[in-house]
Amino acid sequence: MSARPATATAAVSSPAVESAAVESADPCCAAPLPVLGRDVTVPLVTGGEVTYAALDYAASAPALQRVWDDVAAYAPYYGSVHRGAGYLSQLSTDLFENSRTTVVEFLDCRPGDQIVFTRSTTDSLNLLAQTLPADCQVFVFETEHHASLLPWRDARVTYLNAPRTPEQAVETLERALADRDPYGPALVCVTGASNVTGELWPVRELAAAAHAHGARIVLDAAQLAPHHPVSVRELDVDWIAFSGHKLYAPFGSGVLAGRADWLQEAEPYLAGGGASKKVARRSDGGVDVEWHTTAARHEAGSPNVIGVYSIASACKALTEAGFDALVERERHLIAKVREGLAGVPAVRVLSLFGDDAPRVGVISFVVDGWNSSHFAAALSAEYGIGVRDGLFCAHPLVRTLLGSDPQDPGECGAPEAEPGERSLNAIRVSFGAGTPDEHVDRFVRAVRELVADGAKWQYRTEAGRCVPAV
Numbered sequence: 482m483s484a485r486p487a488t489a490t491a492a493v494s495s496p497a498v499e500s501a502a503v504e505s506a507d508p509c510c511a512a513p514l515p516v517l518g519r520d521v522t523v524p525l526v527t528g529g530e531v532t533y534a535a536l537d538y539a540a541s542a543p544a545l546q547r548v549w550d551d552v553a554a555y556a557p558y559y560g561s562v563h564r565g566a567g568y569l570s571q572l573s574t575d576l577f578e579n580s581r582t583t584v585v586e587f588l589d590c591r592p593g594d595q596i597v598f599t600r601s602t603t604d605s606l607n608l609l610a611q612t613l614p615a616d617c618q619v620f621v622f623e624t625e626h627h628a629s630l631l632p633w634r635d636a637r638v639t640y641l642n643a644p645r646t647p648e649q650a651v652e653t654l655e656r657a658l659a660d661r662d663p664y665g666p667a668l669v670c671v672t673g674a675s676n677v678t679g680e681l682w683p684v685r686e687l688a689a690a691a692h693a694h695g696a697r698i699v700l701d702a703a704q705l706a707p708h709h710p711v712s713v714r715e716l717d718v719d720w721i722a723f724s725g726h727k728l729y730a731p732f733g734s735g736v737l738a739g740r741a742d743w744l745q746e747a748e749p750y751l752a753g754g755g756a757s758k759k760v761a762r763r764s765d766g767g768v769d770v771e772w773h774t775t776a777a778r779h780e781a782g783s784p785n786v787i788g789v790y791s792i793a794s795a796c797k798a799l800t801e802a803g804f805d806a807l808v809e810r811e812r813h814l815i816a817k818v819r820e821g822l823a824g825v826p827a828v829r830v831l832s833l834f835g836d837d838a839p840r841v842g843v844i845s846f847v848v849d850g851w852n853s854s855h856f857a858a859a860l861s862a863e864y865g866i867g868v869r870d871g872l873f874c875a876h877p878l879v880r881t882l883l884g885s886d887p888q889d890p891g892e893c894g895a896p897e898a899e900p901g902e903r904s905l906n907a908i909r910v911s912f913g914a915g916t917p918d919e920h921v922d923r924f925v926r927a928v929r930e931l932v933a934d935g936a937k938w939q940y941r942t943e944a945g946r947c948v949p950a951v
Contacts, residue, residue: 863938
């Protein structure tokens, strides 16, 4: 054991991982962080190729080069976690547990908080849903992503109407909590930043309201953590959930961080190896199981060590780059996009809290006279720009923002209207730490040209998607 490195990263560090810090002292002129795919070229239907402009960060952000280099350096040392006596297994176990410590520091967790590694934000919130005490009431705004809107199927759920100001959000929650009957365990689920509008929610104030009424609160930080520092202590939330694939970390891992009591008292999320501390046959032929009370209780099976390590690497890269510089540069990009869209009369940007609301780099809009799927397809095929169209797995919110009837046709990722027809969906552009100015400049020019001149190509609907006609 004496030959084993003090930490796994000491054994697998690579020279490239030191290069991720923002270089400029001026936040507004800070360089984008290096990401994979920044030099990828894609073909245009009109001929030729162009460097791809990845503006769909809210779905999956490109991997930071720092993350990829760290994972590549570790890959030859890959081994089973918590399962082996060999050097590589022990090193991989060190790396896995050190990654847990990194996430604790990144989230500024309280002493005693647990970090459970999951597959995604969706998985994290479904895990938390399985730990709710009996008769727990859940309060969730209709504005949530489906990952935080839908997991509470076995609880009594109160869905709150979309607020139009941060103050109204707090007032709505306070009234709902005060009116609950019978008074008992309660959980509030709220987003930190909307995956549709990018607007920041008053998380600290909502947490104070929840605690004042004897409720707990879980923060969906999937869209917040990649853009802003997130502190469990400062926000005073009970749990935080986020996904690696939105935090510039691929390989399908997520995090649920927060209070340990509900997690320790609940049955394991999955039953199997790793979750069980002791298993013995009884004299009657049955099996007695003693489950772990640590995070391992809900991490059954062989863990995704590469995914977990990629999250830890991304946490370190963002921290070292400095969130102050990252936030200021993103504000610069947000201003460019919003000012550019404001100059196109046919464009309507979707918003709950108004133009002055603080936000992250997520902006959704509709274009008069355009099917949103058609518009997004033209951006891709004719300009090499990747955005998203649809209802963004937040159907109630987008319907509210579009002023549609809840029964109007339309579903996430499958618009039914033909090109040129109105559709019940929107277009979303999203960006972050790896986005160069050129990509948002090209996006704004493309929007102006499409609105002014129309598409240069013919399009058709195929399998629910708008695609260039051959």
